[in-house]
Structure formats: structure tokens, C-alpha cells
Amino acid sequence: MSGEEFVPLSLTPILIGVFTAVACALPGNFLVLRKQALIGDAISHVVLPGIVVAFLVTGSLAAWPMMIGAALAAVVAVILIEAIRRLGRIETGAAMGVVFTSMFAAGVLLLERSDTSTVHLDVEHALMGNLESLIWLDAYGWGSVLDPIALAGLPPELPRIFVTMLGVIAFTWLFWRPLKISTFDEGFAQGLGIRTGALGMALVIVSAIAAVAAFDAVGSIIVIAMFICPPAAARLMTNRLERQVGWSVVFAVLSAILGYVLAGYGPGWLGGDNAVSAAGMIAAVSGLILALATMFGPCRSRTGAPIEA
Amino acid sequence: MTHLELATDHGAVVQLQALDACPLAIRGLTVSYGEKPAVFSIDATVEQGSMTAIIGPNGAGKSTMLKAALGVIKPLAGTVTVYGKPLDTQRHRIAYVPQRASIDWDFPTRVIDVVLMGLYRDLGLLGRIGRKERDLAADCLDRVGMHDFADRQIGQLSGGQQQRVFLARALAQQADLYLLDEPFAGVDAATEKAIIDVLKTLKAQGKTVVAVHHDLSTVTEYFDRVFLINVRKVAEGPVENTFTSENLQQAYGGRLATTQIDDLSLTAI
Numbered sequence: 368m369s370g371e372e373f374v375p376l377s378l379t380p381i382l383i384g385v386f387t388a389v390a391c392a393l394p395g396n397f398l399v400l401r402k403q404a405l406i407g408d409a410i411s412h413v414v415l416p417g418i419v420v421a422f423l424v425t426g427s428l429a430a431w432p433m434m435i436g437a438a439l440a441a442v443v444a445v446i447l448i449e450a451i452r453r454l455g456r457i458e459t460g461a462a463m464g465v466v467f468t469s470m471f472a473a474g475v476l477l478l479e480r481s482d483t484s485t486v487h488l489d490v491e492h493a494l495m496g497n498l499e500s501l502i503w504l505d506a507y508g509w510g511s512v513l514d515p516i517a518l519a520g521l522p523p524e525l526p527r528i529f530v531t532m533l534g535v536i537a538f539t540w541l542f543w544r545p546l547k548i549s550t551f552d553e554g555f556a557q558g559l560g561i562r563t564g565a566l567g568m569a570l571v572i573v574s575a576i577a578a579v580a581a582f583d584a585v586g587s588i589i590v591i592a593m594f595i596c597p598p599a600a601a602r603l604m605t606n607r608l609e610r611q612v613g614w615s616v617v618f619a620v621l622s623a624i625l626g627y628v629l630a631g632y633g634p635g636w637l638g639g640d641n642a643v644s645a646a647g648m649i650a651a652v653s654g655l656i657l658a659l660a661t662m663f664g665p666c667r668s669r670t671g672a673p674i675e676a
Numbered sequence: 677m678t679h680l681e682l683a684t685d686h687g688a689v690v691q692l693q694a695l696d697a698c699p700l701a702i703r704g705l706t707v708s709y710g711e712k713p714a715v716f717s718i719d720a721t722v723e724q725g726s727m728t729a730i731i732g733p734n735g736a737g738k739s740t741m742l743k744a745a746l747g748v749i750k751p752l753a754g755t756v757t758v759y760g761k762p763l764d765t766q767r768h769r770i771a772y773v774p775q776r777a778s779i780d781w782d783f784p785t786r787v788i789d790v791v792l793m794g795l796y797r798d799l800g801l802l803g804r805i806g807r808k809e810r811d812l813a814a815d816c817l818d819r820v821g822m823h824d825f826a827d828r829q830i831g832q833l834s835g836g837q838q839q840r841v842f843l844a845r846a847l848a849q850q851a852d853l854y855l856l857d858e859p860f861a862g863v864d865a866a867t868e869k870a871i872i873d874v875l876k877t878l879k880a881q882g883k884t885v886v887a888v889h890h891d892l893s894t895v896t897e898y899f900d901r902v903f904l905i906n907v908r909k910v911a912e913g914p915v916e917n918t919f920t921s922e923n924l925q926q927a928y929g930g931r932l933a934t935t936q937i938d939d940l941s942l943t944a945i
């Protein structure tokens with residue numbers, strides 16, 4: 368494919384897919400190890416009231432108010448969880464369950480009670496996003512990558528998810544050691560003076576930000592898939608956290624690129640005429656990678672519990 | 677808050693020095709998870725260079741006491757001083773082996789990586805692990821007889837081997853005060869021997885060891901001081917005159933049959 372065709376039509380969706388996948392897969396490693404993997408799913412439920420309120424306040428479906436509303440809802444959720452955990456003296460998982468369910472219910476209720484139902488808050492859009500539409504019409508070829516005028520016409524989702532990804536990378540890099548130690552052995556981490564409660568919250572907040580930014584760009588199905596599939600597949604490839612995270616990034620990037628290409632051209636190769644949803648295909652490829660890793664990964668058989676001496 | 681007064685200028689100099697030497701002083705410690713306190717108004721003074729066993733029935737607050745000493749849980753009341761200073765400034769002098777329950781065995785990490793976690797306070801967030809750190813970790817594994825297992829995934833070891841690795845991690849902390857929570861629980865005889873040898877070596881080097889211990893039959897053999905607890909402090913002192921059937925009865929209530937205590941063939945009644 369020539370640059371004239373590839374750059375405007377395929378470069379930005381692929382990049383957005385890749386950045387999204389990486390931004391979700393990185394914290395996903397820790398979430399999967401902490402058995403909190405469904406938090407990505409939960410977050411996409413929690414943000415619903417935020418999105419509805421943002422719409423009610425601004426009266427528009429523009430991206431920024433939606434994202435701010437979603438992010439605020441996520442932060443409110445995190446604060447509520449911590450408050451319930453402390454005041455009710457129950458464990459984090461239970462507190463999360465309570466908060467996520469109630470906030471989703473509140474979102475549905477708000478949606479029903481207000482006249483937003485006349486507006487198209489589209490379920491399919493929320494699920495699959497619309498990655499294919501995030502094209503770069505101002506581009507004319509590879510030269511546009513260095514052309515400030517063309518760059519100004521980039522879809523806004525691209526810089527947003529890129530900055531989010533950089534933030535996630537910075538967080539993971541900076542807090543690597545305490546995250547690793549406290550995920551492995553919380554009691555010891557606390558003994559070292561690591562504030563494991565705050566760190567766990569920070570991880571959830573960072574995941575929430577990644578989920579919301581990704582949700583905005585590509586829909587929730589990729590978010591859920593990328594939080595779980597690449598890290599879970601990577602775990603089966605190695606017994607070292609450093610390498611697991613490396614593998615998860617490789618799998619995430621691979622899923623994004625392969626998924627996009629297959630969605631665009633796969634049906635044509637098979638004789639069909641309609642391209643399928645790129646987001647759905649990316650999620651499917653990540654699932655396929657996980658299935659392959661489950662069958663052939665070198666570190667499949669592990670002793671979950673210690674062998675008795 | 678006696679120790680605070682001591683630490684200020686109007687305290688007696690002699691007492692100040694005595695407190696300085698004391699690796700761990702707990703005063704009036706009360707911790708509660710719910711309505712009922714888990715430990716209530718505990719005073720404890722751990723002597724420099726001693727090996728102290730914390731003894732008491734299940735749920736007596738032994739783990740809670742250690743966690744409060746580490747600042748892991750916030751007490752309702754009471755103070756903890758470590759080598760005469762507030763805990764926060766002395767954390768680097770304490771090593772900790774938690775009860776094994778808190779660990780994710782499936783975690784992707786090798787034995788050597790676990791030991792390197794003991795260096796966190798030295799390395800900080802971004803300090804590089806170099807040759808020196810690796811050699812130290814390898815040496816700590818050597819001391820617990822686990823050198824050959826450095827590259828194994830932690831979940832692939834037996835319970836005893838895992839416990840030795842956690843002791844090696846505590847050794848890597850290069851502390852002066854070692855707090856261990858049931859280090860001998862669920863380990864094989866060889867591991868028990870290896871661990872007690874390491875602890876005795878630490879003591880010989882002038883370090884201080886405090887361990888929650890559940891096997892009453894080995895207390896006299898392993899430790900020189902005991903601290904008996906059942907929510908409140910029952911007794912504290914040298915094994916010879918504190919580890920008595922009377923004190924044990926008091927700590928365990930009716931839960932310990934008299935014959936069990938007789939089997940311990942304690943001298944002092």
C-alpha cells in the first residue's frame with residue numbers, strides 16, 4: 368500500500384489501537400496478578416453516570432465533557448470504595464462490588480429519568496467504538512508526519528491516548544518496585560513502609576484513566592480485552608515479572624496491528640465484502656493469542672500452591 | 677508516655693542510655709480491628725542481643741503486636757520506639773518475615789528476585805541493582821542453604837524452602853532487629869534446623885531476634901526470653917523464670933491441658 372493511501376486512512380487508527388493496547392496492558396499485568404482483572408470492565412460501568420451527567424450539564428456529546436465526566440465518575444468511585452472499606456471495615460473487593468453496581472444502576476436510572484433517551488447514546492458505539500473512523504484526512508503521505516499544518520488535523524483521540532500511554536508508562540516505571548513487592552507479598556511491603564493501600568488505589572486510578580481514555584477512542588471491548596488477554600498470555604510465557612510485562616506489550620501491539628489489518632482486509636480475502644469492526648477484531652486476536660499461550664506457553668504448568676515438604 | 681519524657685532533656689541520663697540500647701520498646705499499645713481490642717495496653721521491652729519468643733494462643737494478638745511494632749497497623753493508643761527513636765526514623769534497622777499467608781505463590785518471580793526485594797529500602801524507587809547487590813543476595817541465599825535454587829520460581833519450592841527464602845530476604849535487609857512471625861510453622865525438620873542456626877548466628881553477631889513461636893516444646897532450647905500474651909500481656913522475662921506452667925495456664929486459659937504443660941518438664945512452678 369502506498370503512503371498516500373496508508374497514512375491518511377490506516378496510520379492513525381493503527382497507532383491509536385497500539386497506544387490503547389499498551390496503556391491498558393501495562394496496568395493489566397498488575398491487575399491480573401492481583402486478581403482484580405475485571406476492574407477494567409467495572410470501570411466502564413462506573414463511568415456511565417459520569418457520561419450522562421456530563422451530557423445533562425453540557426447538552427452535547429462532545430468528547431471532552433464526556434471524558435471529564437467519566438474520569439470524575441471513576442475518581443468518585445475510587446474515593447467511595449476507600450471510604451466504604453474504611454468505615455464499613457470490609458475488604459476492598461466487596462467495597463468495589465457495592466460501588467460499581469450502585470454507580471452503574473445510578474447511570475441507568477439517570478439515563479431513563481432524563482430525556483437523554485431521545486439522544487443516541489449508542490450501545491454499539493460504546494462497546495465497539497469506531498476506530499476505523501479516526502482517520503487523518505489532512506495527511507497526503509509520509510511527508511505529513513513532519514508537516515505542522517497536516518499534524519494539526521490529527522484526530523484528537525490520538526494525542527489523548529498517546530499522553531495517557533506516556534502517563535501509564537511513567538507510573539509503571541516509577542513505582543515498579545513497590546508495585547512488584549506489594550503485589551507479591553503485601554505484609555512484607557507494609558513492613559518496609561510501603562503504603563500498600565494508597566499504592567493499590569493509585570493503580571486503580573491509573574487503570575481507570577487508561578480505561579476512560581481508551582473507551583473514548585476505541586470502545587469498551589478493547590479495554591476489557593487489553594486489560595486481561597495480553598498480561599494473562601504473557602504470564603504463561605515466563606516466570607519473571609520483568610519479562611512478563613515485556614511479553615504483554617508485544618502481545619498488545621501485535622493484537623492491535625493484526626486485528627486492524629484483519630478487520631480491514633480479512634473479509635475481502637475470505638470473499639466477503641464488508642470490513643468487520645476493528646475493535647472487535649483486535650479483541651478477538653488478543654483472545655486468540657491467549658488461547659495459543661494457554662496451549663503452548665512454556666510456563667503453563669505451575670504450582671499455584673507450595674508443595675509440602 | 678514515659679519514654680517521651682525520657683527522651684527529652686529533663687529525663688534521667690542513665691535511663692536515656694538504657695532506652696537507647698533497647699531495640700524495641702512498646703508502651704501502652706492497644707490495637708483494635710473492630711469493637712474488641714486485639715491487643716490491649718501492652719508494654720514490652722526487647723533486650724539488646726536477646727532472642728525473644730512471643731507466645732500465646734491463636735488470636736492472642738501476636739501478629740498484631742508485631743505489625744504494630746512495624747507501624748503496619750495504626751494503634752488506638754500507645755507508642756513504639758526502636759533503638760530509642762521513633763519508628764519512622766529507624767525502619768531500616770528492622771527486618772521482617774511475615775506469616776506466610778500473605779504471599780501470592782503464583783507470582784512470576786524467581787527466588788533471587790525475592791531476596792533482592794529485601795534491598796528496597798537501600799535501593800529506593802529507581803536505584804540500580806548492580807554486582808554488589810546481586811552478590812549480597814546470593815550470599816544471603818547461601819546462608820540459608822538455598823543457593824542452588826536462585827533461579828527457581830518461588831511457587832515451585834516446598835514450604836520449608838520458601839520460608840528459608842523469606843529468611844534470606846530478611847537477611848538482605850541487613851537489619852539489627854529481626855521480627856519473625858511463626859517462622860517454623862509448616863516447615864520440615866531440616867529447615868527448622870537451618871533457620872534456628874541462622875538466628876543463633878545473628879544473635880552471636882549482636883543482633884536482636886523476636887519471633888512468634890507456637891511450638892512450646894522448643895522454647896527453652898531456642899530462646900532466652902519469652903513474652904506471653906493473650907490480648908493483654910501475661911508475662912515477660914528470661915525463659916528460666918518466666919516460661920512457667922503458671923504463666924502458660926494464664927496465657928492459654930483452659931486451652932492447654934495440664935498434661936501438655938507437664939510434658940514440657942518445666943523447672944519453676
Ligand SMILES: Nc1ncnc2c1ncn2[C@@H]1O[C@H](COP(=O)(O)OP(=O)(O)O)[C@@H](O)[C@H]1O
Nearest residue numbers: 709710714732733734735736737738739740741
Ligand atoms: N485484618 C484483620 N481484621 C479484623 N480482625 C483481625 C485482623 N487481623 C487479626 N484480627 C483479629 O485480631 C485478633 C488477633 O489476631 P492476630 O494478631 O492475628 O493473632 P495471632 O497472631 O496471635 O494468632 C484475632 O481475634 C483476629 O481475628
Ligand SMILES: [Mg+2]
Nearest residue numbers: 738739740775
Ligand atoms: Mg499470627
